[in-house]
Amino acid sequence: MHVEQLHPWPSSVPEAEALQDRLRSRVELDGPSAFELIAGLDVHYRGDDALTAAVVVLDAGTLEPVEQVVAQGEAAFPYVPGLFAFRELPALVTALERLKTTPDLLVCDGYGLAHPRGFGLACHLGVLTGLPSLGVGKTPFVGTHEPPGDERGSWTPIVHEGATVGRALRTQRGVKPVYVSQGHRIALDVATEQVLRLAARYRLPEPIRHADHLARHP
DNA sequence: GCGACAG
DNA sequence: ATCTTGTCGC
Numbered sequence: 001m002h003v004e005q006l007h008p009w010p011s012s013v014p015e016a017e018a019l020q021d022r023l024r025s026r027v028e029l030d031g032p033s034a035f036e037l038i039a040g041l042d043v044h045y046r047g048d049d050a051l052t053a054a055v056v057v058l059d060a061g062t063l064e065p066v067e068q069v070v071a072q073g074e075a076a077f078p079y080v081p082g083l084f085a086f087r088e089l090p091a092l093v094t095a096l097e098r099l100k101t102t103p104d105l106l107v108c109d110g111y112g113l114a115h116p117r118g119f120g121l122a123c124h125l126g127v128l129t130g131l132p133s134l135g136v137g138k139t140p141f142v143g144t145h146e147p148p149g150d151e152r153g154s155w156t157p158i159v160h161e162g163a164t165v166g167r168a169l170r171t172q173r174g175v176k177p178v179y180v181s182q183g184h185r186i187a188l189d190v191a192t193e194q195v196l197r198l199a200a201r202y203r204l205p206e207p208i209r210h211a212d213h214l215a216r217h218p
Numbered sequence: 219g220c221g222a223c224a225g
Numbered sequence: 226a227t228c229t230t231g232t233c234g235c
Binding site for chain 1: 222223224225
């Protein structure tokens, strides 16, 4: 599939923040509510710089994989909370470009709107591809929230600077919640519904589990 | 001002 | 993210 060019690549923290501020204006917080092909994305680190990016496309109905690609790369930026996306974007974009199929939803490992400048990895990937995207975080980042109830499917809003930026969602009874936020071209209700449906058996949604496995065992 | 901070 | 054993539970 086609992905928009990354350049110019930021060479400093202020440049990276400015790029996020600029691209943020392109995020759309509403879009389709049904999807045929759903991609999971993840990266596995192998040392200081080396990393493997993996993308697995699943049939939304059967949850069977229909295509999977990997790309070897290097961390393209130092790890700075809030600028995490710049580490993994080049390798993830390379992997996406190797896809023969075009998914209609990207399920990203990390945050989208629930980010210090409202532009996490999921937003960035959504804007570059033009595809609906959402982020699934495994630990809290920005904002505050109450613990969701124990039942699968219960959730509480994540509030940051007075606005709802995501949801803490219990995908399974007896496990820690995951943190869902919008990336691009998707409503929060739809993102929540998709994550819950994709996490029918485990804490994390199936597309991310597949991508994580592939990145670790290419 | 200080600490905490997605992966 | 990654370095790492045993242990509890289905």
